[in-house]
Amino acid sequence: MKIAGLEVAAGQYTRGSLPCAYLPDGSEVSVPLSILSGAKDGPTLLITSAIHGTELTGIEVIRRLLREDLKASDLRGTIVAAPIVNPMAYNAQQMNTPQDSYNLNRVFPGDPKSLLSHRLAHLIYSQLVAPCDYVIDLHANPTPAIQFAITKGAADPNITTRSKKMADAFGITTIEMRYEHEKHRTGTMIECAMADGKPSLVLELVYWRRIDPVSVNTGVRGIKNVLKSLDMLDGELEEQTETPVIKGALSRVEVTANKGGLVFWSKTAGDSISKGEVIGVLRDPWGDIVEEVVSPRDGWILAWPLLLNQTATTGDFLTFIAYRQE
Numbered sequence: 489m490k491i492a493g494l495e496v497a498a499g500q501y502t503r504g505s506l507p508c509a510y511l512p513d514g515s516e517v518s519v520p521l522s523i524l525s526g527a528k529d530g531p532t533l534l535i536t537s538a539i540h541g542t543e544l545t546g547i548e549v550i551r552r553l554l555r556e557d558l559k560a561s562d563l564r565g566t567i568v569a570a571p572i573v574n575p576m577a578y579n580a581q582q583m584n585t586p587q588d589s590y591n592l593n594r595v596f597p598g599d600p601k602s603l604l605s606h607r608l609a610h611l612i613y614s615q616l617v618a619p620c621d622y623v624i625d626l627h628a629n630p631t632p633a634i635q636f637a638i639t640k641g642a643a644d645p646n647i648t649t650r651s652k653k654m655a656d657a658f659g660i661t662t663i664e665m666r667y668e669h670e671k672h673r674t675g676t677m678i679e680c681a682m683a684d685g686k687p688s689l690v691l692e693l694v695y696w697r698r699i700d701p702v703s704v705n706t707g708v709r710g711i712k713n714v715l716k717s718l719d720m721l722d723g724e725l726e727e728q729t730e731t732p733v734i735k736g737a738l739s740r741v742e743v744t745a746n747k748g749g750l751v752f753w754s755k756t757a758g759d760s761i762s763k764g765e766v767i768g769v770l771r772d773p774w775g776d777i778v779e780e781v782v783s784p785r786d787g788w789i790l791a792w793p794l795l796l797n798q799t800a801t802t803g804d805f806l807t808f809i810a811y812r813q814e
Contacts, residue, residue, distance in 0.1 A: 489532075491568055492521060492615040499527040499560045506615055508608050509576065517576060519612070522554045522569045530565025530720050534620035535711065536612075537570070539593050539627070539677065540584070541577025545693045545700055546626025549707035557708055558721075565720045570616055574608065581697075583795065594675040613680060622654070622718065623681045623688040624711060628703070630696035632757040633791030635706055635731045636661040636810070638690040642682040650687035657717035658689065658710035659728040663740045663790070663810060670742065689714070696795070702730045732758045734788050737813040745770060745800040747779040751792070753807070759789050767807065768792075770800060787811035 489496050494504045502525070505518035535553075537546025550571045558567070572578045573592070580586040590605035598609025617623060637655045639662060642648045655662040665673065673679075678688035691710070693703035706728055715721035745751075749770035755761050761783045768781035790808040800806055 489525070489566065491523060491532075491566075491619050494521065494523060496523050496525045496566065498525050500525055501554065501560060506570075506611065508611055509604060517579075519570055519575060520572055521616075522550065522571065524554050524558060524560055524563060524567045524569075526563030526565050526720070527561050528564040530563070531621040531718060532566045532568060532619065533622045533624065533715070533718070533720065534616055535567060535569045535624045535626065536573045536616070536677070537626040538578050539573040539625065540591075541574055541580060542583050542697050543626075543628040544697065545628045545695065545703045546691075546707065547571040548699045548704045549626060549693075549711070552704060552708045553711060557712065558715075562722065563715075563720060565718075567715075568616060568620055570612070573612055576604070576608075593677060594673075596675050596677045596680045609675075609677075613677070617677065617681050617686070618684070621686060622714075623678055623686055624654075624714065625678055625688070625690045626693065626707060627690060628693045628696055629791045629793050630795060631694055631791075632753070632789075633692070633694050633793065634661060634734075634757045635694060635703060636663055636692050636790055637710075638663050638665055638692065640665045640676075640679060640682060640688075644685065647682050647685060647687055651682065651689060653717060654687055654689045654714050657713045657725060658691070659713055659725065659733070660691075660706065660710065660731060661734040661738065661790070661810065663738050664813070666739045692791075706731050734758075734810060738787075738810045739813055740790060740808050740810050741784055742808055743781060743784065743806045745779065745802055745804045745806050748801045749773075749778050749799065751781075751794060751798050751800050751806060753781070753789075753792055755789050757789050757791055760787070761789060761809065762786050781806055783809060785809060785811040
């Protein structure tokens with residue numbers, strides 16, 4: 489088979505790169521690729537990481553899987569891995585593409601004649617997502633956070649069901665993204681992939697800007713479980729024992745700041761909370777409380793996703809809260 493211009497032979501590990509842009513000095517920038525083709529026929533799974541340049545843990549998950557844990561002789565089908573989807577953001581150590589300030593995971597399926605992020609999204613989608621049957625997109629939250637998976641409803645209920653099956657196999661807390669709560673999260677890679685009939689899964693590991701060994705273990709174990717559930721690998725599913733797991737059908741709500749200040753939490757990731765409970769506060773430079781962070785539902789804290797430091801501006805995300813679906 490041929491993917492992104494790379495010839496892939498059965499039973500072999502192949503690596504290469506996908507040119508994606510040129511910098512002002514004329515140097516070329518490429519997306520690194522690793523491909524493990526099984527000795528036997530089967531589906532093709534795409535694994536991506538660092539679509540946000542500060543989310544590094546998935547890079548090590550991919551290395552462990554393709555260079556240490558998996559053997560082509562045991563694999564049915566092919567794993568295509570892009571450990572650094574946004575090399576410009578990665579090199580700048582920023583979340584978004586520095587050249588145009590866009591969040592790459594909001595502009596899929598992209599546009600080959602638009603701004604850099606849109607061009608990169610189009611390239612990734614056409615060259616990597618389109619040829620594959622399944623997609624796993626690895627992300628990472630700042631701490632405090634627990635690890636969780638995200639699925640999304642698709643127009644085709646079959647794709648929704650198959651995506652949930654992947655999440656169940658992965659084995660950690662799973663959140664079904666609901667449009668009524670997260671209208672701003674459009675143009676994501678998995679949204680487009682699922683609309684095209686590809687069961688997909690987002691993994692929110694930890695840390696932000698660091699590689700966490702526990703998250704790496706969770707990611708490796710979970711993806712191997714997904715491979716087993718897709719009949720790409722033999723063996724029994726392994727239980728996730730190194731991370732807290734909230735079981736059941738869950739969705740999430742996001743709490744944002746109305747005021748601004750230093751953020752202090754009284755409930756941390758994994759804690760259960762009640763509707764109306766004060767779970768944190770914002771303080772001004774003099775130490776006065778300017779806002780209480782109140783839980784809108786009964787549920788659990790997933791994360792305090794403060795992206796830069798322990799402060800917030802009006803509209804910034806303060807916390808993600810998981811709640812039980814009725």
